[in-house]
Amino acid sequence: MIRHAVLPILAALLAAAALAFAWALSAGDLPITFAEVAAALFGNAQGMAADVVRELRLPRAVAVFACGGLLATAGALMQVLLRNPLADPYVLGISGGAAVGALGAMLLGLAPWVVDGAAFAGALAAMLVVFGLAHGDGSWTQTRLLLTGVIVAAGCGAAVTLMLSLATDTRVHSMLFWLMGDASGAGRPWPAVAVLAVGLAAALPFARDLNVLARGEITARALGVRVERLRLLLYVLASLLTATAMTLVGSVGFVGLIVPHLVRFLVGNDQRVLLPAALLAGGTLLTLADTAARTVLAPVQLPVGVLTALIGVPVFLFLLSRHPR
Amino acid sequence: MTTATDSSPMLEADRLALRIGARWLCCEFSLRLAAGQCLVLLGPNGAGKTTLLHTLAGLREPTVGAVRLGGRPYMGWDSAAAARFRGLLPQQQPDFFSASVLETALVGRHPHLGRWGWEGPQDEAIARAALAELGLADMATRDILTLSGGERQRVAIAALLTQAPELFLLDEPTNHLDLRYQVAVLELFARLARAGRGVVMVLHDINLAARFADQVILLDGRGGVVAGARDEVLRAGLLSQAFDHPIRRIDGDRRAIFIPE
Numbered sequence: 379m380i381r382h383a384v385l386p387i388l389a390a391l392l393a394a395a396a397l398a399f400a401w402a403l404s405a406g407d408l409p410i411t412f413a414e415v416a417a418a419l420f421g422n423a424q425g426m427a428a429d430v431v432r433e434l435r436l437p438r439a440v441a442v443f444a445c446g447g448l449l450a451t452a453g454a455l456m457q458v459l460l461r462n463p464l465a466d467p468y469v470l471g472i473s474g475g476a477a478v479g480a481l482g483a484m485l486l487g488l489a490p491w492v493v494d495g496a497a498f499a500g501a502l503a504a505m506l507v508v509f510g511l512a513h514g515d516g517s518w519t520q521t522r523l524l525l526t527g528v529i530v531a532a533g534c535g536a537a538v539t540l541m542l543s544l545a546t547d548t549r550v551h552s553m554l555f556w557l558m559g560d561a562s563g564a565g566r567p568w569p570a571v572a573v574l575a576v577g578l579a580a581a582l583p584f585a586r587d588l589n590v591l592a593r594g595e596i597t598a599r600a601l602g603v604r605v606e607r608l609r610l611l612l613y614v615l616a617s618l619l620t621a622t623a624m625t626l627v628g629s630v631g632f633v634g635l636i637v638p639h640l641v642r643f644l645v646g647n648d649q650r651v652l653l654p655a656a657l658l659a660g661g662t663l664l665t666l667a668d669t670a671a672r673t674v675l676a677p678v679q680l681p682v683g684v685l686t687a688l689i690g691v692p693v694f695l696f697l698l699s700r701h702p703r
Numbered sequence: 704m705t706t707a708t709d710s711s712p713m714l715e716a717d718r719l720a721l722r723i724g725a726r727w728l729c730c731e732f733s734l735r736l737a738a739g740q741c742l743v744l745l746g747p748n749g750a751g752k753t754t755l756l757h758t759l760a761g762l763r764e765p766t767v768g769a770v771r772l773g774g775r776p777y778m779g780w781d782s783a784a785a786a787r788f789r790g791l792l793p794q795q796q797p798d799f800f801s802a803s804v805l806e807t808a809l810v811g812r813h814p815h816l817g818r819w820g821w822e823g824p825q826d827e828a829i830a831r832a833a834l835a836e837l838g839l840a841d842m843a844t845r846d847i848l849t850l851s852g853g854e855r856q857r858v859a860i861a862a863l864l865t866q867a868p869e870l871f872l873l874d875e876p877t878n879h880l881d882l883r884y885q886v887a888v889l890e891l892f893a894r895l896a897r898a899g900r901g902v903v904m905v906l907h908d909i910n911l912a913a914r915f916a917d918q919v920i921l922l923d924g925r926g927g928v929v930a931g932a933r934d935e936v937l938r939a940g941l942l943s944q945a946f947d948h949p950i951r952r953i954d955g956d957r958r959a960i961f962i963p964e
Contacts, residue, residue, distance in 0.1 A: 461797075461799045462799065463799060463800060583818055583819070586813060586816070586818075586820075587813075589810065589813075590810055590813050592799060592800055593797075593798075593807070593810055594793065594795075594796070594797045596757070596762065596791070596793040597791075597793055597810070599762050600760060600762065600786065600790065600791035600793070601786050601810070601811070601813045601814055601866070602781075602782035602783040602784075602785060602786035602813065602814045603782075603813070604782060642800070642801070646801075646802070646803075646806070647800045647801060647802055648806070650821075
């Protein structure tokens with residue numbers, strides 16, 4: 379990647395993100411014009427429209443954007459860590475752990491903030507279990523990490539199914555929404571934004587090391603990359619980003635797998651560009667999907683995870699068919 | 704850019720022995736490679752040539768003995784400085800993601816750039832010159848996933864030239880190459896050696912080894928090692944024993960020829 383080609387790409391993605399925000403803030407049961415949105419955000423507008431924008435739609439849009447960015451960035455990191463283009467943030471069992479935590483709390487009828495906390499704790503527990511098992515004898519190949527993660531995820535899947543079969547009908551509905559990814563409860567976005575900023579700031583200094591690692595471990599080590607340290611950073615970072623996103627919106631699929639690929643089609647595989655571009659594109663995609671989820675069949679709110687798949691899959695297949703080989 | 708003291712050899716191994724699991728790959732032997740020399744590692748499949756090369760590259764610790772690069776153990780090297788001094792061509796080029804040929808060659812500039820550095824026009828010029836050297840000048844924008852095995856191998860060699868180390872450690876550099884490029888690549892490294900660089904390479908072709916080596920290390924796969932000047936090691940008896948197959952040496956006018964019986 380040539381450096382001067384980077385800024386136009388990031389500028390275009392920023393513009394797309396701004397448009398997605400504008401739509402997210404104006405669309406809904408109460409249609410609000412772009413002028414009113416601007417007045418509510420940047421001016422001192424009063425009244426119901428301004429309150430709806432500032433109190434309801436802005437926190438949700440920021441939360442959803444941050445989660446999309448978290449998942450897409452985590453997916454990009456995971457794909458380099460496992461050197462497998464099919465890896466996503468959930469492949470190593472982090473989502474399974476979060477789901478067990480969240481659904482367990484829901485099964486017991488605990489408060490929403492306990493559910494969020496249990497999701498985060500479950501994700502971290504799964505991360506530690508997978509790392510501990512894969513790292514047992516000090517050597518962790520990506521095959522061993524992947525196998526351990528997949529097995530832990532399968533175990534969590536069984537636990538989730540068990541809890542669904544034990545739950546009462548009223549609780550099953552909210553549990554299923556959590557599993558599909560649901561942003562309707564996402565109210566406090568700033569911790570996620572902070573994690574996203576810290577995550578990007580921690581990954582970017584190592585972005586060229588990641589480029590080298592993607593060429594194979596021996597090549598990376600011969601070129602002076604400290605592979606063990608880098609892998610640990612990747613694993614911890616991807617896990618934390620994923621856990622944070624799942625705490626906020628549950629198990630939203632496809633963003634973490636598809637967005638890094640979409641971005642790779644557009645900008646190539648230079649992580650120095652790919653990571654910020656995936657963050658912006660993931661945030662934009664999830665913001666669009668969530669806005670569609672709450673407006674298309676209004677007043678019915680769809681789980682946003684369904685929309686990300688419905689938007690992401692055809693776009694992905696279209697780009698795949700056009701991509702010259 | 705040499706950070707080693709000029710008097711010390713580029714690469715030294717003292718009483719080196721390697722073990723994997725319970726199997727000894729080579730018993731204690733020593734080597735010294737001075738600038739301008741070419742050392743070839745020979746031996747049957749699974750004898751430990753790659754393990755030895757990786758040990759010499761500092762990617763794994765020797766079981767016994769010590770390896771010194773430019774007079775210093777690898778512990779005393781900053782990893783980027785070591786990567787500017789010695790480069791490794793791995794035996795295989797695992798590709799997981801699309802990338803252009805030029806980008807792939809530019810990866811070799813990694814140890815020359817700071818944490819926030821980007822490849823500049825000068826780095827690109829170095830990479831393009833390396834690609835041209837390997838006959839890849841017209842392929843700079845091709846996706847590496849579309850290349851043939853031999854083309855991919857040449858890209859890997861171009862990436863190593865782009866890295867521009869003093870010492871080249873090559874694991875089967877002629878892999879996948881056609882006859883013309885096998886000779887062209889080995890002559891390229893012979894030229895680099897004559898210009899004062901060092902070359903260590905794993906080869907399977909005894910005739911190519913005889914043509915390009917100054918020193919040879921012959922592993923027999925049972926822990927035995929013969930190390931020394933080319934003509935001391937490339938003897939019919941030693942080779943036949945190491946490869947467990949009769950090999951005849953025919954001394955011609957210009958060089959010896961080796962034929963399996």
